[in-house]
Amino acid sequence: MSYPRKLKITVPCSSSNIGPGFDVLGVTLSLYLTLTIQILPKYSNDNKTNFNEDIKLSYSGEGSSHVSLSTSQNLITKTALYVLASNNIHGFPSPMIIHVDNEIPFGRGLGSSGAAVVAGVILGDVAGNLGLTSDRLLDYCLMIERHPDNVTAALMGGFIASYLRELDPKDIEAPVIPHSETLGDGTTANETAVEESIPIVPKGIGHYIKLNWAKEIKAITIIPQFEIATATARSVLPLSYERQDVVFNLQRLAVLTTALSQSPPDADLIFQAMQDKVHQPYRMELVPGLSEILSSVNPKTHPGLLGICLSGAGPTILALAINNFDLIADTITKALKRKRDTQVIVKTLDVVDKGAQVIELTDNSQS
Ligand SMILES: Nc1ncnc2c1ncn2[C@@H]1O[C@H](COP(=O)(O)OP(=O)(O)OP(=O)(O)O)[C@@H](O)[C@H]1O
Numbered sequence: 001m002s003y004p005r006k007l008k009i010t011v012p013c014s015s016s017n018i019g020p021g022f023d024v025l026g027v028t029l030s031l032y033l034t035l036t037i038q039i040l041p042k043y044s045n046d047n048k049t050n051f052n053e054d055i056k057l058s059y060s061g062e063g064s065s066h067v068s069l070s071t072s073q074n075l076i077t078k079t080a081l082y083v084l085a086s087n088n089i090h091g092f093p094s095p096m097i098i099h100v101d102n103e104i105p106f107g108r109g110l111g112s113s114g115a116a117v118v119a120g121v122i123l124g125d126v127a128g129n130l131g132l133t134s135d136r137l138l139d140y141c142l143m144i145e146r147h148p149d150n151v152t153a154a155l156m157g158g159f160i161a162s163y164l165r166e167l168d169p170k171d172i173e174a175p176v177i178p179h180s181e182t183l184g185d186g187t188t189a190n191e192t193a194v195e196e197s198i199p200i201v202p203k204g205i206g207h208y209i210k211l212n213w214a215k216e217i218k219a220i221t222i223i224p225q226f227e228i229a230t231a232t233a234r235s236v237l238p239l240s241y242e243r244q245d246v247v248f249n250l251q252r253l254a255v256l257t258t259a260l261s262q263s264p265p266d267a268d269l270i271f272q273a274m275q276d277k278v279h280q281p282y283r284m285e286l287v288p289g290l291s292e293i294l295s296s297v298n299p300k301t302h303p304g305l306l307g308i309c310l311s312g313a314g315p316t317i318l319a320l321a322i323n324n325f326d327l328i329a330d331t332i333t334k335a336l337k338r339k340r341d342t343q344v345i346v347k348t349l350d351v352v353d354k355g356a357q358v359i360e361l362t363d364n365s366q367s
């Protein structure tokens, strides 16, 4: 490998659950986390003690005003350090300049942490020249973010259903694993003890299948300007469910995965199939207006609309539609604002088929 190297890592945002597919479904959308990396010549063996001090990390875009720039606290670099340490490389082996340009708002249900984890795992792979396969990259992601929907979509791209192999608790409880949801905003997390021995990451943790998505279906994201940490949104969920609620979701999930692939889409079928009784009812209190939106906006009131749900853990509302985007977004925005005095940003996004990409840049190429 010749140095300096310049690379770009891009990772799409994702919307997960899509109604009944709690912790199962994820779909990648056209907003990106982009890392531009310059890897400078490697440390020689005798001056290797200054690792991590020669990582220059900068941010622009979403989260840039408050994200931690400490390599042992920032979710991206902390994840990369974990991947390196799992491969017996304690610290970044080369000085690096990393610029993060982020379009994915934090804590809004658009998979910002999933994208950061995927970017961090790829950064660790690239920095350590580990040559990990995409399935192995997924194993690392799933040690850090324990629900597979966002990370699997962000890594593999498109509309994805996934499940996790059940692991021995000792494999996932090691204190050195930087679980994304205990990190908060990165400022209160424990620093990764890179010298500690890291348990071997089990193989074949994640299993997934790419589903088809009808190309005319767009994703309207209605994004309130407040954050809900995924950990908070998970803490309001019950630990057990009534059988009829589980059956309600399973029936809809099975229908939805194919209904979203059909052209032209069947609005009535999709609208009913996007109902959920596993997470949304419990998260209503966190997203004022969600209950009213789910009960009053439908394909009859808004032709072109196919279905509405909470995006991930919220507070973003995801409306799938084939046209009439502005009216649908306007109605949902007004309903949110009626219940809480907040700014709301609307983005109508495409479903993108490509997941995370690594591009080697030449000296002449654009950064
Ligand atoms: N680009 C990033 N760089 C560093 N840290 C990030 C980045 N993106 C997200 N994070 C961390 O992840 C936290 C948000 O994660 P959280 O799981 O709560 O929400 P989310 O991933 O945006 O939503 P959801 O999981 O519901 O889609 C941020 O507060 C920040 O600590």
Ligand SMILES: N[C@@H](CCO)C(=O)O
Residues within 6 Å of the ligand: 016, 017, 022, 023, 024, 147, 149, 150, 230, 233, 234, 279, 312, 313
């Ligand atoms: N499936 C997860 C996605 C959030 O990251 C949840 O709804 O809690």
